[in-house]
Amino acid sequence: MITSGAAAGEAEAATVLGPLRDRLDELDRRLLALVVERMDLCLDIARLKAEHGIPMMQPSRVGLVVGRARAHAAAHGLPEEYLGDLYERIVAETCAQEDVLIAELDGAGER
Template sequence: MATREPSPQERQLEDLRGELDALDERLLEVVRERIEVCVRIARHKSAHGVPMMQPHRIGIVHERAARYGERHGVDQEFLRRLYDVIIEETCRVEDLVMGNTPAH
């Protein structure tokens, strides 16, 4: 049984999904790179006796994301929630690197 040729609309949708998949790959790569930088920051903090938690930095990151959202038409509340998740994970990683919490 022969397979049918995809319609032009189906091909276009597949092309768009391919673009989205490539963007997702880049996004995940950037998140991984960000975590790697946070590991280096945690090592620096440990070496120099700097506390892990720096609450003012969270405000700076949120504010920068809000300004980006305003400039580019991305919902600011979405960006705040996105950074909350990213910050939660990077704090967890920093705690592990700095020996503040046991590994799971």
């Protein structure tokens, strides 16, 4: 069977890159699981904030977390924005989910 040049190139890429892609896929699975675990932990923190009347938004903590991500990027030769922007997005979504949870808890407490 004769294969086209593109198909042969894809087959060679799969053979040559396969082991590294497998490792990358495993890292992605672990990274995604950690992001979910982080969100779960943040929601536990939100429950405690609600119980103790602590404001959801803690700007100094947000600054610390994002700053740490930027510093980590710089220390590893990456642009600070790479991890800084990623963490700003993670924190923004976490805050949104915390707001929803706290509103639900507040509503349940009024019943």
